Amino acid sequence: MRPAARRRERRPPVPETLLSIENLSTVFELRGRSLFAKPVELKAVSDVSFTLDEGETLGIVGESGCGKSTLGRSLLRLIEPTAGRIVWQGRNLTELSDTEMRKARRDLSIIFQDPVASLDPRMNVGKIIEEPLKVAEPSLGRGERRRRVEKVMEEVGLAPQMINRYPHEFSGGQAQRIGIARAIVTEPKLIVCDEPVSALDVSIQAQIVNLLKSLKQRMGLTLIFISHDLSVVRLVSDRILVLYLGRIVEIGPRREVFQNPGHPYTRALLSAAPIPDPKIARSRARTALEGDPPSPINPPSGCAFRTRCPIARDVCAEAPPPLFTVGADHRAACLFWEEVRAEGTAVA
Known part of the structure; x- marks a missing residue:
């Protein structure tokens, strides 16, 4: 055979x-306030x-x-x-x-x-x-x-x-x-x-x-x-793209973004999202966003999120950060993404 x-x-x-x-x-x-304004x-x-x-x-x-x-x-x-x-x-x-x-x-x-x-x-x-x-x-x-x-x-x-x-x-x-x-x-x-x-x-x-x-x-x-x-x-x-003032600040697989975000803005959004389990809701850390988003007509220099960011440094004002690879098919536009991810799981 x-x-x-x-x-x-x-x-x-x-x-x-x-x-x-x-x-x-x-x-x-957009037109200016007066007839001759640029x-x-x-x-x-x-x-x-x-x-x-x-x-x-x-x-x-x-x-x-x-x-x-x-x-x-x-x-x-x-x-x-x-x-x-x-x-x-x-x-x-x-x-x-x-x-x-x-x-x-x-x-x-x-x-x-x-x-x-x-x-x-x-x-x-x-x-x-x-x-x-x-x-x-x-x-x-x-x-x-x-x-x-x-x-x-x-x-x-x-x-x-x-x-x-x-x-x-x-x-x-x-x-x-x-x-x-x-x-x-x-x-x-x-x-x-x-x-x-x-x-x-x-x-x-x-x-x-x-x-x-x-x-x-x-x-x-x-x-x-x-x-x-x-x-x-x-x-x-399947994947999440996080937008802030017209720029991508994070993009990656849904599970990665929800459980281990690499940008402080993403972490703040996740901490504000309701969780049906009261035990998890009471135990998780919360990151409150202060102030309103800046105007897209006159955005801040460097990282647009720096005016509301809890971990911003002077270097954040120099130039918009690129998207750093923080995991498999997961990128975040934060110079201090390692510090953000070190905080642990955002949403179980």
């Missing part, structure tokens, strides 16, 4: 890098770089006004970035014409923060969900478009019989399901979720988060999940 052939070891497939952001910056020019620059996003793999969920967190939503919309060119490259599956989106960008957006979609305000009150649900199909696939007939609309309505938990109703007839949670249906009707590969549950009640938040996780598995979606709520981000994300 012939000896049995040795089975080759099955290696897990290497995920494809779908999106690569390179030195992205978005600057808004315009001033507001740096909403500054020199941001990261990659996103197929099937991954990247959580972007930070305080209000840190540039999270601007970054998400700049990635889709809903806001035109000032500098940098957005490479989507090998194509630089910043070099595409408006016509080419409209075609590319079939694979790129967004869910907005305010579920009611993002829906046109003059259009019924069917027309709202159908609208992206008319742009992305103009060759589809009316019957096929309706079939697709009814299908995605069922997928997000809405009865197809609601297709002729108007946005004011729905609750906030139902309105967000309409927004999700509109986002997935073109069968995109990437969805930017711009604070999709922040305007909803806690019980409804859980339903929407579970729906997004289910759709990700069924459709093979890649997500960018923007939120200021760390408890929600922890449920859905």
Whole structure:
């Protein structure tokens, strides 16, 4: 008998890098107070770089006004970035014409923060969900478009019989399901979720988060999940990106960032996040953030966080710190990251 052939070891497939952001910056020019005053620059996003793999969920967190939503919309060119490259599956989106960008957006979609305000009150649900199909696939007939609309309505938990109703007839949670249906009707590969549950009640938040996780598995979606709520981000994300005044201060795997952060700002955010276990909540150390974030019009020199940082030194004012490697696929922009990590676990 012939000896049995040795089975080759099955290696897990290497995920494809779908999106690569390179030195992205978005600057808004604001008019001065008087007619002859020079315009001033507001740096909403500054020199941001990261990659996103197929099937991954990247959580972007930070305080209000840190540039999270601007970054998400700049990635889709809903806001035109000032500098940098957005490479989507090998194509630089910043070099595409408006016509080419409209075609590319079939694979790129967004869910907005305010579920009611993002829906046109003059259009019924069917027309709202159908609208992206008319742009992305103009060759589809009316019957096929309706079939697709009814299908995605069922997928997000809405009865197809609601297709002729108007946005004011729905609750906030139902309105967000309409927004999700509109986002997935073109069968995109990437969805930017711009604070999709922040305007909803806690019980409804859980339903929407579970729906997004289910759709990700069924459709093979890649997500960018923007939120200021760390408890929600922890449920859905594979990696965490922490933004402060438009700059990345930390990025890494979810478990690493939550358990052993390398930046004092991340540690402060984590210490403020609620923990359901009262014993852990009472025993953990808390880091209170003092003052408000500085203005992006006139940011501090060096590290932008230094004006609120409990471990800042004179050297922090000299230049913005680079992202130091603090662990496996884990980087933090702090000169004293070793001191931060020496404090131990932030969140169990």
